[in-house]
Structure formats: structure tokens, C-alpha cells
Amino acid sequence: MNLFEQVGYLLSNYWLWFLEGLAATIILSVVGTIGGLMIGIFLALGSRIKIGKHDKWYNKTWKGFIRGFCYFYSTVIRGTPMMVQAMIFKYSCQGAGLNFNNVLTGIPVFDGWLIAGLVVITLNTAAYMGEIVKSGLNGISKGQIEAARSLGMTRNQSMFSVALPQAIKNSIPTIGSEWIVNIKDSSVLNVIGVTELYFMSNQAANKGYMFIASYTIIALIYLMLTLCTNGILHIAKIKLDGKKVSFPLFHYQKKAS
Amino acid sequence: MENQPIIEVKHLAKSFDGTAVLNDVSLQVKKGQCLAIIGPSGGGKSTLLRCLNKLESPDSGEILFKGENILSHTVNTNHIRSKLGMVFQSFNLFLNMNVIENCTLAQIKVLHRSKEEACQIAKKNLEAVGMLNKIEARPSELSGGQQQRIAIARALCMDPEAILFDEPTSALDPEMTVEVLQVMKDLASKGLTMVVVTHEMSFAKNVASEVIFMDKGVVAEQGTPEYIFEQCQNPRLKSFLGFSK
Ligand SMILES: Nc1ncnc2c1ncn2[C@@H]1O[C@H](COP(=O)(O)OP(=O)(O)O)[C@@H](O)[C@H]1O
Ligand SMILES: [Mg+2]
Numbered sequence: 001m002n003l004f005e006q007v008g009y010l011l012s013n014y015w016l017w018f019l020e021g022l023a024a025t026i027i028l029s030v031v032g033t034i035g036g037l038m039i040g041i042f043l044a045l046g047s048r049i050k051i052g053k054h055d056k057w058y059n060k061t062w063k064g065f066i067r068g069f070c071y072f073y074s075t076v077i078r079g080t081p082m083m084v085q086a087m088i089f090k091y092s093c094q095g096a097g098l099n100f101n102n103v104l105t106g107i108p109v110f111d112g113w114l115i116a117g118l119v120v121i122t123l124n125t126a127a128y129m130g131e132i133v134k135s136g137l138n139g140i141s142k143g144q145i146e147a148a149r150s151l152g153m154t155r156n157q158s159m160f161s162v163a164l165p166q167a168i169k170n171s172i173p174t175i176g177s178e179w180i181v182n183i184k185d186s187s188v189l190n191v192i193g194v195t196e197l198y199f200m201s202n203q204a205a206n207k208g209y210m211f212i213a214s215y216t217i218i219a220l221i222y223l224m225l226t227l228c229t230n231g232i233l234h235i236a237k238i239k240l241d242g243k244k245v246s247f248p249l250f251h252y253q254k255k256a257s
Numbered sequence: 258m259e260n261q262p263i264i265e266v267k268h269l270a271k272s273f274d275g276t277a278v279l280n281d282v283s284l285q286v287k288k289g290q291c292l293a294i295i296g297p298s299g300g301g302k303s304t305l306l307r308c309l310n311k312l313e314s315p316d317s318g319e320i321l322f323k324g325e326n327i328l329s330h331t332v333n334t335n336h337i338r339s340k341l342g343m344v345f346q347s348f349n350l351f352l353n354m355n356v357i358e359n360c361t362l363a364q365i366k367v368l369h370r371s372k373e374e375a376c377q378i379a380k381k382n383l384e385a386v387g388m389l390n391k392i393e394a395r396p397s398e399l400s401g402g403q404q405q406r407i408a409i410a411r412a413l414c415m416d417p418e419a420i421l422f423d424e425p426t427s428a429l430d431p432e433m434t435v436e437v438l439q440v441m442k443d444l445a446s447k448g449l450t451m452v453v454v455t456h457e458m459s460f461a462k463n464v465a466s467e468v469i470f471m472d473k474g475v476v477a478e479q480g481t482p483e484y485i486f487e488q489c490q491n492p493r494l495k496s497f498l499g500f501s502k
Contacts, residue, residue, distance in 0.1 A: 054330055147349035147408075150310055151363035151415060152339025161362055165353045 006213035014204040021200030022221060023109045024117075028186040028196055032121035033179040039122065040129025041164070044137060046070035047130070050155070070130065077127035083188040086120045090192040100193075109195070117194035121186055125178060132174045136167030169240065176233035180226050197221060261324055262287050263419050263450050264309060264341075269318035271304055278304045279315065280474040286419060286452055291445040293465035294454045295485075297497055301474040302454040306421045309452070310341045323418065339367045342412030342420035346427050348404040350396040350411070356383065357392040360411045368415065375414070382410040386440050402433025406440055419450035426457055438464075458498070462486050470494050 001009065011018070047070035051063045077085070093100070093116070103112025140163045148158035168175075187198035197218050205214035264286040271279040278301045286292050294302050307313040309320060311327065311334050320327050327337050351359050360379035364370045370378070383389045386406040396404055405425055412420050422441070426434040438457060442464050445451055455461060461468050461482060468485040470478040470493075478491050486498065 141347075141349070143345060143347050143349035144351055146312055147343070147345060147411075148351070148363070150312065150338055150341075150343035151411070152335040152337075152367040153363055154335055157366050161366065162351050162353065169353065 001210075003213055003216070006208070006210040007217055010204050010208060010210055010214055010217060014200075014207065017200040017204050018197070018217065018221070020109050021195060021197035021218070022225075024114055024194065024196040024200075025183060025186050025225070027109070027114065028117055028121050028189065028194070029179060029182040031118050032125045032182045032186070033175070035118075035122035036125025036129045036178070036182075037133075037168075037175060039126035040131075041133050041168075043070045043074060043126060043130030044133035045159070047074070047134065048137065074127045074130050077124055078131070081188070082120065082124045082185060083191050085124060086117070086189055086192045089120050090116060111195070113193045113195060116192060117186070117189040117196065120189060120192070121182060125182060128178055129175065132171050132178065133164075133167055136171040136174075137163055139170060140166050172236065172240065173233070176229070176236075179233075180229050183225050183229065184222060260287070262321075263323060264452070265319075265321040265324075266305075266309070267319040267321070269305070269308060269315050269320065271301075271308060271313060271315045278474050279308070282318070282471075282474070282476055284469060284476060284479070286450060288450055289448045290467060291449075291451045291453065291465045292467050292469065293461035293482075294452065294469045294471055295456070295458070295461055295497070296469075296471035296477070300471045302471050303423050305471070306343070306423050306452065306454055309421055310338050310343055312343075335367065339363070339415050340418045342415060342417035344405070344408050344412055344420060344422045344425050346424040348396075348401065348408045348428075350404055350408060352396055355393050355395050356388065356399075356407050359396070359407060360414050363411070364414050378414050379410070382413040383407070385413065385443070386410045387436075400433060401429045402436045405429065405433075405437045409437075409440060409444075413444075413449075419452065420444075422451065422453040422455070424454050424456065426455070458486075470497070472497070 046066045049063050049067050051060050051067075055063070090100070100112035100116045103115060105111065105115075144162055144166075145158050148162050149155075153161070186194075186196050189196055190199035190202065193199070201214045201218040205211045208214075262285040264284075266282055266284045269279050269282040270277065282301075282305060284292075294305070296302055304313055308315045315328065318328075322337055322341065325332060327334070351362065354362065357376060357379050360383060361372065361375035364375035364378060365372060368375075380389060380392065383392060386409055388403060388406050388410060391399065391403065391407075396407075399407070409420070409425075425441070426437050429437060434457065438460055441451070441453065441460070445464050453460070453465065463482070465482055468480065468482050469476055470485060470491070472493055478485060478489055478494050480489065485494070489495075
């Protein structure tokens with residue numbers, strides 16, 4: 001069989017595997033990106049917590065602890081490969097008596113290993129998102145924050161109403177590239193048995209001894225996924241720029257003209 | 258206490274990295290007064306204004322707001338700030354919000370007004386600065402003069418006891434400067450208490466009730482506009498006024 005025939009053979013016999021793998025990869029990248037962003041926001045805020053001169057000693061202690069933890073987390077997670085993190089996570093859970101084989105959800109694709117993978121990719125992405133949000137916050141002009149404070153708003157009120165919405169909006173391109181990275185890098189989660197796209201194609205390849213064909217198929221699927229994602233991000237950017245609406249407090253009826 | 262000053266500054270001192278920026282500054286702002294502060298760049302005018310609503314913390318001295326020392330740690334800083342508006346050289350509108358949201362945000366968050374009430378008050382103040390037709394515009398769609406007028410309306414919405422202006426027209430071209438100064442003049446004539454750091458000598462001369470000349474961190478001269486612009490013989494002031502003509 002030549003390459004094309006092999007591709008045809010694999011697709012006609014194992015199309016369901018590829019489809020399942022594709023579903024798992026999409027779930028991993030989407031949940032990992034959104035969940036990572038949520039946690040990343042807290043990491044960014046935590047690392048910017050302000051220890052006041054007049055704080056009580058116990059307030060200084062817990063604030064210092066949170067700041068230290070956020071820096072430590074970001075440094076360790078970004079400084080080690082996700083594949084290694086996944087292995088440490090898997091064997092720690094097994095050591096604690098949690099075997100993901102036994103986690104049953106009854107939903108196809110959504111097995112215990114996918115849940116493990118979701119935890120790993122979310123915690124991993126959070127560290128990168130934390131840095132993205134942090135630099136987004138650094139880019140907000142100090143003047144706007146001072147204006148908010150001069151109106152009597154608290155630090156938290158200025159953060160959540162003025163700085164953070166702008167920081168996130170300005171970071172959308174970087175958050176988008178993190179999503180694309182996640183589509184590709186979720187493949188390393190095969191080492192702990194997450195049945196994502198790479199894992200499934202590996203299985204198909206072994207069945208028919210058709211390695212090049214099988215990996216070519218998923219290379220094309222990955223490419224298609226990242227191109228689609230780019231398209232979605234592009235549309236999102238145009239919408240955001242065009243409408244210029246980010247986090248409206250409330251809506252006004254347009255005057256009839 | 259009808260005649261108690263709204264703001265009273267006593268022996269205020271502030272230094273940055275060992276360099277004294279404010280040196281024994283004392284002044285009073287009475288209700289309904291429009292106090293203009295003039296002086297060369299780097300003289301400490303912005304720092305003084307920023308100390309008044311605690312955006313900077315002074316090293317020593319006292320700032321009394323309606324008789325209460327706002328530098329004490331027990332005082333509610335956010336409450337004081339909500340009563341002392343500030344208008345900045347660079348407008349500093351919230352870029353993620355439209356005009357009416359800029360004007361209602363702090364009313365809702367700080368004064369706990371309802372949306373409807375906040376909106377009504379915002380519209381009243383936007384009308385006063387001539388911006389009622391732009392309530393849905395984004396700051397990026399507006400000229401500098403329009404943005405500054407909205408910043409003034411935003412401060413007015415808090416029903417402040419006084420508004421501090423830090424060079425409100427320095428980032429504007431002459432035409433927009435005129436429209437903003439006109440709004441400020443109206444406010445002064447309506448009896449709003451104002452402290453205005455400005456390089457617009459015509460404003461200090463014709464609108465202010467009192468003028469302070471700040472130089473090198475001290476109040477070098479203080480008096481009525483006639484005194485400062487005509488009678489005073491201080492050579493520093495004379496050369497400053499000569500330059501700014
Ligand atoms: N945050 C700061 N850190 C260090 N130096 C400052 C800071 N703010 C102001 N200064 C210095 O204080 C002096 C007075 O500044 P400023 O109050 O802005 O004067 P003015 O508004 O009269 O031009 C200047 O020399 C300026 O460099
Ligand atoms: Mg200044």
C-alpha cells in the first residue's frame with residue numbers, strides 16, 4: 001500500500017479513534033485555556049498583593065505567604081516540562097490511592113484519564129496565564145487607577161472595575177496563542193494515558209504498522225485545528241475592536257434617530 | 258463653624274529620595290473659594306495637590322479636611338477622597354467604559370447610589386459641562402477637551418466639597434483650552450470650591466479669588482490676583498510672570 005492507501009485504510013477502519021482523540025484534544029485545550037486563565041488571574045492578583053506599612057503582623061504574614069506562593073508556583077511550573085509534571089501528578093495520585101482507571105463518568109471520551117489530563121493542563125496553563133495577566137496589568141496606565149482611587153474607590157474596586165477588564169482585553173492575542181500552544185502540547189499528556197489525538201493515532205499506527213500515515217493524519221488534524229483557532233481569534237479581535245465593548249456595566253437604549 | 262476652611266494645610270513637608278519637594282507649606286482653602294496655584298515646573302505643585310487627597314503621603318505636617326486631620330491612620334481615606342474630587346492633566350477617563358459609565362461607576366461603588374439615581378445625577382452634570390449628547394461615546398472617540406469636561410463631570414457626580422485641578426488644560430490645544438476653562442469658570446461662579454494648578458495666567462488673574470506662587474517647594478507669594486499680578490515685587494515671581502506671558 002502506498003501512503004495514500006494507508007491513510008485511507010486507517011481512516012476507514014479507525015476513524016472513531018481519531019474522532020475520539022480529536023474530541024479529547026479540543027476539550028483539553030479549551031478547558032485548559034479557560035480554566036488556566038481563571039486561576040492565572042488569581043495568581044497575577046496574588047503576586048501583586050500589597051503589604052501595607054501599617055498592616056498587623058498576621059496580615060503581613062499571610063499576604064507575604066500568598067505572594068511567595070504565587071512567585072514559587074509560576075517559577076516551578078514554567079521551569080519544568082508539562083510531561084514531567086503529568087507523571088509526578090499521576091504517580092502522586094496513585095500513591096495517595098487514587099487510580100484514574102477507576103474514575104468512571106459514563107460519558108464517552110470523558111474518562112478518568114481525561115480528567116487527570118484536564119487537571120494537569122489547567123494547572124500548567126495557569127502559570128503562563130498568570131504572567132500574561134500580570135504584564136497586561138502592568139500595561140494599564142497608572143493615571144486611570146489614580147483617577148479611580150481619587151473618586152474614593154478601593155484598591156479592589158479599581159482593580160476589578162477598571163484595570164483587570166482592560167488587562168484581559170489587551171491580552172486576548174497572547175491568551176489566544178496560549179490556546180494554540182495547548183492544542184499542540186496536550187499531546188504530551190499521552191504519557192499518563194490521556195486518550196487524546198496523539199495517543200489514539202499511536203494506537204492506530206501500531207495496529208496496522210502504518211506509522212507515517214497515522215502521524216500524517218494527525219499532523220493534518222492539528223494543522224486544521226490551529227488554523228481554525230487562528231480564524232476564531234481573528235474574528236474575535238475584529239468584533240472587539242469594532243464594537244469596542246468589553247465589560248459594559250449596563251445597556252442604554254439607543255435613541256431613535 | 259461657618260468660616261472654617263474646607264482644607265487647611267499646616268507645615269507640610271515631603272521629600273523624594275532625600276530631595277525636599279515640599280518645604281513647610283501652609284495654606285487654607287475656604288468654602289466657595291477658587292485658589293489658583295502657579296509657579297515653575299518642578300516646584301512641587303502636583304505633589305502638594307496629590308498630598309491633599311493622599312495619592313502621596315507627606316513626611317510631616319498636617320492636612321485638615323473640614324477640621325479633621327486626614328493624615329491620621331484612623332481616618333477613612335476613601336471617604337475623604339470621595340469628597341475631594343481630582344481632575345488630572347491627562348484626563349484619565351476609564352477606557353473600558355463609555356461616558357455615562359465613567360460618571361456612574363464611583364457613585365454606585367462608593368456612594369452606593371442606585372443605577373437610576375447615579376444616571377440621573379451623571380446626566381445633570383454632563384449637561385453642566387455640555388456633554389449630554391455624548392453619553393454613549395467611548396473616551397477614544399472624543400477630543401481632549403471633551404474628555405477633560407467629562408472628567409470634570411465625573412468628579413462633580415460625587416458631590417465633592419472641593420475639586421483639585423492639576424494643570425487641567427496643559428495637554429490641550431488653545432481651542433480646547435478655552436472650552437475647558439469656560440466650564441471651570443462657570444463652576445467657580447456657581448460657588449464650587451476649587452484648587453487649580455495652572456499655567457493659564459488669564460484664569461488665575463480673572464477667575465481665581467486667591468493666587469499662590471509656589472517655587473522650589475515653598476509658598477513664595479500669596480494674595481489676591483491684583484497683588485500677585487500687579488503689586489508684588491518678588492523678583493522670582495516677576496521673572497516667572499515675564500516668561501509665561
Ligand atoms: N514619585 C516621585 N518620585 C520622585 N520624585 C518625584 C516624584 N514626584 C515628583 N517628584 C519630583 O518632585 C519635584 C516636584 O514635582 P511636581 O510636584 O510634579 O512639581 P510641579 O507639579 O510643580 O511641576 C520634581 O523635581 C519631581 O521630579
Ligand atoms: Mg505638575
